[in-house]
Amino acid sequence: MGKLRFRISISLDGYVAGPEQSVDNPLGIGGTRLHEWVFPLAAFRAQHGMEGGIVNDSTDVVNDSMANVGATIMGRNMFGGHPGPWKASDPWNGWWGENPPYHRPVFVITHHPREPLRLEGGNTFNFVTDGIESALEQARRVAGDKDVEFVGGATVANEYLEAGLIDAMDLSVAPILLGGGARMFDGVGDALTHFALERTIAEPKVTHYRFVRR
Amino acid sequence: MGKLRFRISISLDGYVAGPEQSVDNPLGIGGTRLHEWVFPLAAFRAQHGMEGGIVNDSTDVVNDSMANVGATIMGRNMFGGHPGPWKASDPWNGWWGENPPYHRPVFVITHHPREPLRLEGGNTFNFVTDGIESALEQARRVAGDKDVEFVGGATVANEYLEAGLIDAMDLSVAPILLGGGARMFDGVGDALTHFALERTIAEPKVTHYRFVRR
Numbered sequence: 001m002g003k004l005r006f007r008i009s010i011s012l013d014g015y016v017a018g019p020e021q022s023v024d025n026p027l028g029i030g031g032t033r034l035h036e037w038v039f040p041l042a043a044f045r046a047q048h049g050m051e052g053g054i055v056n057d058s059t060d061v062v063n064d065s066m067a068n069v070g071a072t073i074m075g076r077n078m079f080g081g082h083p084g085p086w087k088a089s090d091p092w093n094g095w096w097g098e099n100p101p102y103h104r105p106v107f108v109i110t111h112h113p114r115e116p117l118r119l120e121g122g123n124t125f126n127f128v129t130d131g132i133e134s135a136l137e138q139a140r141r142v143a144g145d146k147d148v149e150f151v152g153g154a155t156v157a158n159e160y161l162e163a164g165l166i167d168a169m170d171l172s173v174a175p176i177l178l179g180g181g182a183r184m185f186d187g188v189g190d191a192l193t194h195f196a197l198e199r200t201i202a203e204p205k206v207t208h209y210r211f212v213r214r
Numbered sequence: 215m216g217k218l219r220f221r222i223s224i225s226l227d228g229y230v231a232g233p234e235q236s237v238d239n240p241l242g243i244g245g246t247r248l249h250e251w252v253f254p255l256a257a258f259r260a261q262h263g264m265e266g267g268i269v270n271d272s273t274d275v276v277n278d279s280m281a282n283v284g285a286t287i288m289g290r291n292m293f294g295g296h297p298g299p300w301k302a303s304d305p306w307n308g309w310w311g312e313n314p315p316y317h318r319p320v321f322v323i324t325h326h327p328r329e330p331l332r333l334e335g336g337n338t339f340n341f342v343t344d345g346i347e348s349a350l351e352q353a354r355r356v357a358g359d360k361d362v363e364f365v366g367g368a369t370v371a372n373e374y375l376e377a378g379l380i381d382a383m384d385l386s387v388a389p390i391l392l393g394g395g396a397r398m399f400d401g402v403g404d405a406l407t408h409f410a411l412e413r414t415i416a417e418p419k420v421t422h423y424r425f426v427r428r
Contacts, residue, residue: 195391
């Protein structure tokens with residue numbers, strides 16, 4: 001059985017999105033700065049169907065994050081759109097257009113049932129309404145021997161951490177202070193002491209930490 | 215006039231002390247781990263009157279922090295001891311014994327008046343009851359051309375940040391998650407966007423960030 005791997009970009013003051021998130025500003029005020037380290041990378045651009053870009057010490061982090069992943073899990077807020085039940089007349093289909101960058105089954109944790117959404121490039125979004133453990137079980141079933149990645153956001157991340165289900169955690173810390181927003185690790189308490197630091201990679205725009213369960 | 219420099223060690227989840235701080239456990243549960251990077255350093259040991267120790271990339275950070283400082287400011291909680299008015303019969307004289315590591319005038323921000331406390335090695339603790347700006351003014355007066363260092367804790371740090379009075383900030387981020395305790399940057403909001411990152415130094419046990427006011 002593969003691991004459950006969690007990766008996320010976080011500010012120095014512990015936020016994974018800025019204040020006042022909305023459909024028009026999904027990462028909140030200043031939140032785009034969390035990801036400035038990744039946008040110029042050739043490895044990131046290729047994943048999103050773009051040519052060119054640079055190679056630096058973060059390249060391995062991006063390549064590692066894509067290797068040996070059989071399924072993706074995310075929270076409803078990360079899938080995005082309006083809150084509450086899905087609108088049959090004008091359904092929200094994610095932030096990523098017709099061909100999202102996952103290219104594998106994605107499991108969206110939500111309170112509101114919905115039929116699977118099939119987009120281009122092998123992207124199938126399945127909506128899971130019976131909790132984080134069910135999502136992990138379903139994701140593991142389709143992932144086979146490969147790992148499952150969980151990509152946020154903060155609310156579901158804290159639930160997975162509290163449940164002790166995350167095997168490896170890649171935190172990419174942007175040296176910025178957002179001053180508010182979606183707070184990671186809030187109230188998770190002692191669950192966090194079960195991780196050991198395996199690797200640190202520092203760049204001017206980001207420091208990558210890899211934690212593994214002891 | 216010198217700068218106001220702030221240095222502090224902080225966990226990846228944004229705490230500068232662990233939960234349940236007390237006289238017996240001043241750094242709270244797990245809080246000592248914030249400072250594990252500094253204890254083995256020869257530069258730190260010499261400052262505390264001990265011989266031996268190691269030299270690594272953190273040495274410059276410690277030496278820089280001691281250079282050109284004419285006065286120190288700290289909050290009452292960092293000076294420590296019991297809460298409330300000072301006890302004349304059994305006064306709290308700090309955590310550091312007869313010869314604290316500052317060797318310069320220290321200004322303690324408190325709600326409770328007290329006569330200056332003179333200890334060995336040039337350590338005089340002055341108790342300031344009229345706020346952070348008064349403490350800075352008094353510290354600057356004795357520091358002359360030198361800088362003033364502010365060393366925490368979180369409550370007063372957030373006040374200085376909100377007031378826009380800090381010129382340079384050295385954050386030493388320990389790759390640990392405390393899960394609770396004294397939270398840095400809480401509610402400081404946009405005041406933090408006025409800083410630019412000048413330098414990053416990464417070590418296995420710590421990543422040092424130097425921020426300066428834009």
